[in-house]
Amino acid sequence: MHPFVSSLRPAVIRRSVPALVVLALAGAAAVAPLAAQSAYTVTEIGVLPGHTNGFAISINDAGQVAGYSEPTIPNMTQRGWVYKGGALTALGTLPKRGQYSSATFIHPTTGVIVGDGDTGDFRPQGMVRIGASVYNVFPNNGGNTHVLRVDTAGRIYGYFIGGRSTDWMGGMWTPNPKKAGTYTQTILGGPGMPLSFNGNGQGVGYQSGGTLRQLAAFWDNTGARAMQVLPARPEFTSSSANALSDNGATIVGTGHPAFSSIPLLWSRTGTTWTLRDLPVLTGDNQGSANGVNNAGVVIGTSTYGIPGTWQIEASTSVVWLQGVPREIQPLLDPVSGAGWLITSLVGINNSGQIVANALKGGFSRAIILTPVP
Numbered sequence: 121m122h123p124f125v126s127s128l129r130p131a132v133i134r135r136s137v138p139a140l141v142v143l144a145l146a147g148a149a150a151v152a153p154l155a156a157q158s159a160y161t162v163t164e165i166g167v168l169p170g171h172t173n174g175f176a177i178s179i180n181d182a183g184q185v186a187g188y189s190e191p192t193i194p195n196m197t198q199r200g201w202v203y204k205g206g207a208l209t210a211l212g213t214l215p216k217r218g219q220y221s222s223a224t225f226i227h228p229t230t231g232v233i234v235g236d237g238d239t240g241d242f243r244p245q246g247m248v249r250i251g252a253s254v255y256n257v258f259p260n261n262g263g264n265t266h267v268l269r270v271d272t273a274g275r276i277y278g279y280f281i282g283g284r285s286t287d288w289m290g291g292m293w294t295p296n297p298k299k300a301g302t303y304t305q306t307i308l309g310g311p312g313m314p315l316s317f318n319g320n321g322q323g324v325g326y327q328s329g330g331t332l333r334q335l336a337a338f339w340d341n342t343g344a345r346a347m348q349v350l351p352a353r354p355e356f357t358s359s360s361a362n363a364l365s366d367n368g369a370t371i372v373g374t375g376h377p378a379f380s381s382i383p384l385l386w387s388r389t390g391t392t393w394t395l396r397d398l399p400v401l402t403g404d405n406q407g408s409a410n411g412v413n414n415a416g417v418v419i420g421t422s423t424y425g426i427p428g429t430w431q432i433e434a435s436t437s438v439v440w441l442q443g444v445p446r447e448i449q450p451l452l453d454p455v456s457g458a459g460w461l462i463t464s465l466v467g468i469n470n471s472g473q474i475v476a477n478a479l480k481g482g483f484s485r486a487i488i489l490t491p492v493p
Contacts, residue, residue, distance in 0.1 A: 160489035176486035179475035182228035255301030269317040288313040309346035324361035336361035372409035383409035
């Protein structure tokens with residue numbers, strides 16, 4: 121399974137009604153009321169020839185999806201694809217000896233695709249497809265490289281670890297104007313691992329390395345691109361920032377008190393971030409926030425764990441509308457959504473479309489959830 125895709129556990133069908141507690145999203149842009157959202161239509165994304173299961177990784181503002189497909193028995197021959205205009209396009213593999221690939225993002229206007237692949241040793245390297253040509257973004261001898269996003273200027277963002285290093289580092293790779301497919305590397309401040317970037321080159325993730333407590337972190341897109349540790353509470357053994365909005369106003373993630381996970385939201389005023397919890401479904405006590413758009417709509421999970429233990433139920437996929445958590449499974453349109461069981465929500469765009477992974481007929485597929493006006 122790809123490292124960016126959540127565990128595919130079946131959703132729990134809730135009998136309880138979520139508490140209608142409105143959470144003010146300080147610093148988020150003013151938007152029209154969203155709590156009335158009652159349905160999502162479902163669009164299925166197929167798989168590449170010879171494969172039986174498909175998984176999504178991201179969705180852009182044009183509703184285009186990046187992901188990968190694999191055979192019934194995964195054997196490290198997965199192939200990356202992008203879904204655009206109702207059709208799948210294969211990412212391909214790195215030249216010469218590439219054996220697998222995953223597409224992580226397609227830019228909505230330039231069409232540049234980024235992802236991961238190997239050069240014959242199954243060690244992940246960053247790859248980019250420009251037109252019909254595929255290039256290795258950062259040939260990393262003895263190390264691993266993962267690329268997550270590309271911006272309008274062609275700059276690529278991700279993280280890597282060198283062959284002799286013990287710490288992950290964030291990276292930005294700027295295209296060389298004199299030679300297509302070659303890049304100049306900029307190492308982001310750290311030590312830390314970015315997990316997500318927005319369209320403006322801002323990143324979030326967590327600090328790591330040495331004796332530091334793992335805490336959520338933010339990388340801005342100006343100056344030295346230094347790492348800023350986000351606010352945390354003393355009882356957190358660790359925290360992680362999992363996604364941020366394109367306007368840079370909101371970050372979502374997870375905090376970890378002992379034996380627990382709490383969905384978190386950070387709101388920005390100037391250079392200051394304010395932390396607050398996101399509520400979970402009625403009867404639950406844990407969760408995670410994994411995506412957010414400019415309107416402040418958040419996606420993630422809610423679950424119940426026996427206090428003081430690691431015993432937890434399977435998680436339920438939820439969407440926070442104006443801060444109110446709602447289980448998304450019952451919101452599927454009864455016609456297009458018939459038979460689908462959502463296993464994870466992996467991305468949301470600024471139109472409110474959500475890309476998810478789901479089961480139907482024993483197979484996994486990527487699906488697009490489009491809100492009904």
